[in-house]
Amino acid sequence: MAKNKEKAGAGRTIVILLVVLLLLLTAGAYGYGVYYFSSHFLPGSMVNGFNCSYMASEDTEDLLNQRVGAYVLAVETMKNGQEAISAQDVGLSYVSTGIVKQLIKDQDRFTWFLAFNQDKNYDISESLSYNVELMGQAVDNLKCMQPENVVQPVDAQIQDTGDTFEIIPEVMGNALDRTKTEEVISAAMLRGKTSVNLENESCYRKPSVYSTDEQLKANCEKMNQLVKVIITYDFADRTETVDRTLIKNWFGYDEDGNVILDENLVRQYVADLGLKYDTMGQTRTFLTYDNRQVEIKGGDYGWVIDQDEEVKALIAAIESGVTQVREPVYLYSGYSRGTNDIGSTYVEIDLTNQRLVFYQKGTPIVDTPIVSGNPDIEGCGTPTGCYALDAKESPAVLTGEDYEANVTYWMPFAGNVGIHDASWRSEFGGNLYLWEGSHGCVNVPYDKAAEIYANIEVGMPVVVYE
Known part of the structure; x- marks a missing residue:
C-alpha cells in the first residue's frame, strides 16, 4: 500500500514538472516573439504592395529600393489598350524617412501570435518621390495622348436635316483629362500598384449631353x-x-x-x-x-x-x-393698307391753286376753292404733308391769341389746323390767302363744309401740298 502511494506521488510530480516546463517554453517562445517582432514586421505585412513579412527595417528598405528601381506601371487604356511607364521614366526613387522603423514600432507585437492569418497593407507613398517634369513628359508621351490618336467627345445635339429636326447621337471619343490622368498615374506609382485602368478611374472626358437626355x-x-x-x-x-x-x-x-x-x-x-x-x-x-x-x-x-x-x-x-x-x-393705322396707303378716299388740298377736292372711292364728291393760311405771316402758313383727320366737331368755337371764331363744322387734321366753314367770307380761291389768309386753317364755303363733314371720317387721309 505504501509503495503504491509513493508511485502515485512521483507521477504527480512528473506531471507538474512537465506542465511547468511547457509553460516556461511557451513563455519563452512568446517573449522571443515579442522581442523579434519589435524589430521585424509581423506576418502578412505588405509595404507599398511588397511582402515584407518577418523583415527588419533595413531589409525592408533594401527591398523597396530594389523593387522601386525595377518598377513598371501598366497603364490600361480604352478598348483593352495597354502602355507602360517605368520608375526610370519618371525618376521614381525610395527615400528613407524612418517611417519603416516607425511602422514596426507601432505594430502590436504583443499579439504577434494572432498575426499569422492577417493581411496588413501599409502605404508609405510619402517615402517615394518622382521628378515632376519627367512625370509630365512620360504622361505626354503616352500613345493615348498623341493628337493623331485622340477623338474628342461630342455632345448629342439637335440637327436640322432640311425636313425635320433630329437628334444626332453623342460621340464618346477617347480624349483624356490631362490633369486627372497625371494625378491617377502618379498616385498609382507612389503606391506601388502594378497597373492602373484609366477608364475605371474616370480619366476619359465624356459628353455632357446624351441622346437619351429627356430635355x-x-x-x-x-x-x-x-x-x-x-x-x-x-x-x-x-x-x-x-x-x-x-x-x-x-x-x-x-x-x-x-x-x-x-x-x-x-x-x-x-x-x-x-x-x-x-x-x-x-x-x-x-x-x-x-x-x-x-x-x-x-x-x-x-x-x-x-x-x-x-x-x-x-x-x-x-x-x-x-x-x-x-x-x-x-x-x-391708316385708312387703306395697300401699297398706296392713301387709297381712293381722301381729301386733297392744293395750296398753290387754293383748291380742295374730296374723293370718295375714287370719285370726287366735293371740289371747292379755299382760303388757306397766309404763308407770309410767321406761324400762319398751312402745313404741308399727309395727315389723318383727328376729329369732327359741330358746332365749335375756334380760339387763338387774338381771335375767337364760331364755326358750324370743324375738322382738325394737324393739331389746331383743320378744315372749317367761314361764314365771314364771301369769296374763296385765287390769291386771297396772300393778304386775307387764315391763321393756318383751310376755310371752305359753308355748303361745301357741310358736305365734307357729312362724308368724312376720323382717320381719313388729308393730303396737303403746294
Missing part, C-alpha cells in the same frame, strides 16, 4: 412642332409668310435649357417688317387731281407697327401651333 428629346419635339406653323401677314395687296425657313432660325434656350423662340431674333424680323411696311412720315409720290405727280413729305398719316406688342403676338401665334392669316398689331 434634349423634348426640345427636339418642340422644335418640330413650332416649325409646322405657317403665319401669313396680310398687307392687302402684299403678304409676308413666316414658316419653317424663318422659324428655325429663331430658336434659343432659356436659363433652364429649354427651347424657346428668341425674342431678340423675332424682334429683328418685326423691325424689318416695320422698315418695309410702316408708312407714317414716309415720302409719298402722289397723283394730283390734275394728273401731276408731287412728292408729299411729313404729316402724321400712315401705318406704324407696334413692335413690342407684335413681337409678343407673333411668338404667341407660333406657339399656338395654329396656321393662320393675321395682321400685325398697329400703333397707328
